Amino acid sequence: MLYLRLSRRLQPRTQVGSVPRQSVHKLASLKNVRMLPPKKVQSLLYPFSQMETYLDRSVDRTQFQHFHPSVEDMVKAETLFLSSPSHKIDYYISAERLDHVPALKQPEVCFIGRSNVGKSSLIKALFSLTPEVEVRVSKTPGHTKKMNFFRVGRAFTVVDMPGYGHRAPKDFVDMVEPYLYTRKNLVRTFLLVDGSVGLQQDDLIAMEMCEEIRRPYVMVVTKIDKSGYGTLLKVLLSLQDVVRTNTMSCFPQPLLVSSLNFWGIYLLRCFIAHVTGSISLTDTSLS
Ligand SMILES: Nc1nc2c(ncn2[C@@H]2O[C@H](COP(=O)(O)OP(=O)(O)OP(=O)(O)O)[C@@H](O)[C@H]2O)c(=O)[nH]1
Numbered sequence: 001m002l003y004l005r006l007s008r009r010l011q012p013r014t015q016v017g018s019v020p021r022q023s024v025h026k027l028a029s030l031k032n033v034r035m036l037p038p039k040k041v042q043s044l045l046y047p048f049s050q051m052e053t054y055l056d057r058s059v060d061r062t063q064f065q066h067f068h069p070s071v072e073d074m075v076k077a078e079t080l081f082l083s084s085p086s087h088k089i090d091y092y093i094s095a096e097r098l099d100h101v102p103a104l105k106q107p108e109v110c111f112i113g114r115s116n117v118g119k120s121s122l123i124k125a126l127f128s129l130t131p132e133v134e135v136r137v138s139k140t141p142g143h144t145k146k147m148n149f150f151r152v153g154r155a156f157t158v159v160d161m162p163g164y165g166h167r168a169p170k171d172f173v174d175m176v177e178p179y180l181y182t183r184k185n186l187v188r189t190f191l192l193v194d195g196s197v198g199l200q201q202d203d204l205i206a207m208e209m210c211e212e213i214r215r216p217y218v219m220v221v222t223k224i225d226k227s228g229y230g231t232l233l234k235v236l237l238s239l240q241d242v243v244r245t246n247t248m249s250c251f252p253q254p255l256l257v258s259s260l261n262f263w264g265i266y267l268l269r270c271f272i273a274h275v276t277g278s279i280s281l282t283d284t285s286l287s
Pocket residue numbers: 113114115116117118119120121122136137138139140141142143144145161162163164222223224225226257258259260261
């Protein structure tokens with residue numbers, strides 16, 4: 001039983017994080033984050049660290065920390081998400097079919113997940129240093145209806161996908177599956193799961209599909225600001241179990257994020273910069 005692995009010290013109602021809304025934009029940049037008290041910096045940069053103390057000693061922490069870059073590496077990665085005349089970040093194209101999208105040389109990463117899980121919001125948070133890049137989010141599930149491509153200079157491309165499940169566009173299967181199977185420059189798929197509800201049947205089907213495709217993918221737990229530590233740890237541990245027992249192509253460490261208050265955004269930027277070969281990490285043992 002998963003509960004048994006949680007420490008008695010766990011306070012189920014403790015919120016993972018609350019940052020006043022008006023100060024959120026300031027958190028887009030590590031420059032401002034580094035001014036905050038060290039404990040806060042630690043949890044913004046490495047969200048798992050704040051939950052670690054609530055885990056029973058018997059739980060192996062290393063599986064949650066495979067990718068644990070230095071702050072300097074995160075600073076390096078951040079510069080890629082800043083638009084400049086020589087490194088332009090912009091919306092490129094929307095497409096309903098893969099054959100409508102030009103082949104691109106630069107590596108690509110894409111974001112998939114159930115409708116409303118927070119795909120577009122996460123991309124918006126990643127690009128928050130370049131607010132002129134418009135990424136549309138909505139409370140209504142099924143909002144993103146096409147594959148939306150964003151170019152990050154000549155470094156890489158980010159693709160926001162329509163969601164599956166409730167109110168998903170009818171042709172999700174015709175649109176997204178062929179992309180995942182055949183897109184040559186796709187280096188990583190990020191499969192998002194809502195941290196406040198955990199893995200759903202549709203997510204398990206999506207994981208099965210990713211396994212069948214046999215391309216590397218990474219689980220991302222979204223909206224971690226919405227639940228207490230108890231719910232979140234339960235979600236995280238059961239996700240870990242599925243990843244460990246049922247997957248071959250999935251990265252063993254789920255990444256935790258909140259697009260609302262920026263938890264984990266810097267780590268994800270660094271992960272993307274790393275997997276697209278856009279930066280070299282100082283610690284090369286990280287993979
Ligand atoms: N509390 C909280 N809400 C979030 C977060 N991320 C997204 N949301 C909210 O979730 C809703 C859906 O967000 P979207 O980013 O549009 O979701 P999506 O996965 O792109 O949805 P589709 O395009 O319909 O597939 C919006 O109301 C967002 O404000 C988060 O980190 N925390």
